[in-house]
Structure formats: C-alpha cells, structure tokens
Amino acid sequence: MAITKRTRAIEALAPPEPDLDRALDLVVALMQIPGPSCREAAVADFVRETLRRAGVPAAAITTDRAHERSPAGGETGNLIVKLPGTVRGPRRLLMAHLDTVPICVGCRPVRRGDDIVSVNPASGLGADNRSGVAVVLTAAREILERKLPHPPLTLLFSVQEELGLFGTRFVDVKKLGGPQLAWNWDGRGPQRITRAATGGRTLDITLRGIASHAGGAPERGVSAIAMAGLAIHDLVTGGWHGEIVRGRHTGTCNLGIISGGEATNVVTDLVRLTGECRSDDRQFLDRIAREVERACGRAARSLRNHKGRRGSAEVVSDIEYEAFRLADDEPCVAVAAAAIRSLGMEPELLTTQSALDANWMNFHGIPTATLGAGQVAGHSVEERLDIGQFQQGCRVGLRLATGG
C-alpha cells in the first residue's frame, strides 16, 4: 500500500506526458487535409471539431476577421480558443499557422523509417506547419481529456502565414485575452528557441526617363535604363547592396527584379525595380530604404536631355514584417528553455533571417518565441517530418501549456 501511495504521489508531481502515438496519428490526419494560404476552411473545421470532441465548449472558440482585412482575401480568419485556467498564473498563448505552401496539396503522408514523407513525389508534406498545429492540439487535448491543471490558455491557429504573415498581421488582438507568454510552433529541432528575427521592407522603384528615337534624336531622350545602372552602381559601390555592414549595424538589400524597355531603337522611358531590404534593427532598416531612395534620386538628377530636362525616380517602401529581439530572461524564452532542459535537451537560442508569425505577435506586444516541431526541408518535395523531433516538440508543448 505504502509503495502504491508513494508511486501515485510521484506521478502527481511528475510533468505530464502526452500520448505520442496519438499525436503522430493526429499530425498525419492534418497533413492529409489540403489547406494552402487563403483556403484554410477545411483544416480550421478539423481543428474546431477535434477541440469540440476534447470538450472545448463552442462558445470558447471564435474566428476573427483577419481575412477581411488581408489584401489576399481568404476563406476564414484566425481560429482563437480561450480557456480559463484551473490554476492561477499569467495567461499563456500557444500558436501555429494553419496554412501550407501550395506544393503540399496532394500530399499522401506515409511512415518511412523514422520519418513521415509524402508518397506523392510531386507534393511536399506540409509538416510546415501541420506539425505545429498538432503540437498545440495535442497539448489542448491532453489537458482537457485528462483534466490536467493549467494556467489560463489561449490557442491561436493563424491563417495566411506563408503568403506574407497576413493572419497575425491583422489578428484581432483583443480576442487573445492579454497573454504574457506565447510560443509559436513552426520549425525543426525541439530544442530550438527562435527569439529574434530580422525585419523587412519592400522596395518598389519606378524610374521615368524621356522617350525618343535612339538613332534619330538620342539627345532628346533620357534613358531610364541608364538611370537604373547609375543607381545600382551607386548602391553597390556605396556598400548599400548585398550584405550591409555599418559599424555594429548590419542588414541586407537586394534588387531582385528589373524590367523595362520595349525596343532597341527607343530611348527607354520606364524601368521598374523591385527588391527588399532586411535588418534586425528597425532604424537601420529604414536607413537602408532611405539610401536606396537617395541613390535613385541622384541617378535621376545626373541625367538630362539636350534641353536640360530630367527624368524622375520614385521609391515606395513598406514594412513587410517587423524585427524583434527577446532577452534571455524574457519569461517566454526562459520558461521554454527550462522545459526543454527538463526533457534532457540543451536549448539553442536563435535569430532567424526569415519572417515568422512571431514577428507580428511581438509587434502587437505579445512576447512570442518560436519553437521546433520536427519539420525538415519545408517548401520542397523533399520535405519530411522527423518523428522523434516532432514527438519531443509535443512533450515541450504540453509542459508549457500546463505551466511547466
């Protein structure tokens, strides 16, 4: 009797373990549901149904109107679930994006050794990000079905991440209930904590010259192609294109698309350049965009036709995603690190160069770290799910959701 009692007492103290076989079945079921950006209704229904079966009351599940604000439109907004806590503590938010990249439509997931892959050679798997969705759902399901004690929780299943982070950009923050710690599952190793990300700006450049006959009246023309060449030369020699380093500030700038001109016998009057710049320092990011604008302005001013007339340059630059950096002692970082350590792994703190939903969550004032869930080679037909890593991710998820 004494032994049994003691065993029970130890079990009660031990952190809860999720049913890992069931978690694997869940992620496979999720990967079978097509759901590219803007067409997330079917996968959202599946998530809602899974939560309802686990005992979440219908009134606790809402959908916001992010898709109505998104420039891309879309079938549905973000799915948001709010659960009152059974123990006191700051509200925690667990999130994952619902959409996959288009290449994952047609995925037929099967187990191959220690991985799940798609047997359809033309499709990706969609582990990005159905493995993240499965981590969050598994945590919620375990908590509700087993009545595990937990602090107040918000679950956020976001839409349109792959398209440009529109779901979290336009999320209805008021519906989230003021979480103080948040985790976003979207990535590979379960020991990884992405706590910083670069921000990005778009660059849309229009260079207008003056058209004229290239053979008969070249002096009347101002070539927009020459203007583009001068501007690019200026940026490259000035150190504002490619990798950018100014003291302790770093960033990147890339003019990726150039178009213009219709005939060889015409002085070209219009060139468009499209590009992007990135930096984890918001002021430096703005500075890069300004330097691009200046270089284009100088190029426009330096060319004239025979009457002294010039062309013009216009640069439009929008924030595409916001940079953020969470300190080591920020609760969502420190608590995740402790949970990862409690599972025998060494946490890795990372900065990503790419954009994540966490960029917008942090911008909205919700400190959000991104964690791994076993995704390998996303956005390609080589994509696979590392089962061991995914299941570790589920264990991390449950510990964080129960206050571990």
Ligand SMILES: [Zn+2]
């Ligand atoms: Zn993703």
